[in-house]
Amino acid sequence: MAKRWQGKVQFLFLYKNEAHPLGRGSENVPGFMEKVQHFDKDGDGLISRNEWQAPMLYFDGCDWNEDGFVNSPELAAMYRMGDFKEFAEPNTIEERLEAARLLRREIPGTVPIVVDTMDNRTAEQYSKLPNPAFVIGQDQRITHSLSWAEIGAIEQALREVIGEDNAPPREAETPPNWQTIAATRCADRQQ
Ligand SMILES: [Ca+2]
Numbered sequence: 338m339a340k341r342w343q344g345k346v347q348f349l350f351l352y353k354n355e356a357h358p359l360g361r362g363s364e365n366v367p368g369f370m371e372k373v374q375h376f377d378k379d380g381d382g383l384i385s386r387n388e389w390q391a392p393m394l395y396f397d398g399c400d401w402n403e404d405g406f407v408n409s410p411e412l413a414a415m416y417r418m419g420d421f422k423e424f425a426e427p428n429t430i431e432e433r434l435e436a437a438r439l440l441r442r443e444i445p446g447t448v449p450i451v452v453d454t455m456d457n458r459t460a461e462q463y464s465k466l467p468n469p470a471f472v473i474g475q476d477q478r479i480t481h482s483l484s485w486a487e488i489g490a491i492e493q494a495l496r497e498v499i500g501e502d503n504a505p506p507r508e509a510e511t512p513p514n515w516q517t518i519a520a521t522r523c524a525d526r527q528q
């Protein structure tokens with residue numbers, strides 16, 4: 338997304354406290370997600386509300402882009418919550434800086450990562466939510482305040498600010514692929 342919008346928008350990640358230190362609250366997620374991929378009864382690669390066989394509260398938690406389906410990137414993201422089991426909350430600014438460097442190594446890219454002070458002073462002035470996103474106009478004022486940094490909502494907000502005529506082409510939808518996700522998980526376990 339950042340590549341498509343290059344030259345039109347400047348993206349910035351603000352790294353604050355960890356959302357899931359030591360995998361808190363995520364112990365059962367990977368096991369649950371193993372079951373979830375078998376919910377796709379019609380085999381179209383998407384899990385609809387009708388196909389969901391668990392409390393709907395969990396469906397809403399998985400359907401990050403709120404399109405009414407759980408797709409493979411959403412499932413993959415949920416799987417990864419279990420990866421934080423070994424990751425403790427940084428206690429000092431040095432530890433937090435090192436965690437941000439680790440983030441950059443694991444998720445390479447060119448979007449700058451800025452690190453908040455240990456009291457999360459900057460983040461808290463914008464929002465107390467765990468993963469919000471903000472679009473700031475050229476006049477330095479916030480145009481869109483999003484409660485969750487979801488890619489579709491950010492894309493839509495940017496299009497509203499910049500105008501459809503100036504916006505880059507939309508990204509082609511990649512078809513979901515459960516087999517790739519399953520293979521990735523197997524490779525992770527074997528490492
Ligand atoms: Ca389906």
Ligand SMILES: [Ca+2]
Binds near residue numbers: 399400404
């Ligand atoms: Ca979805």
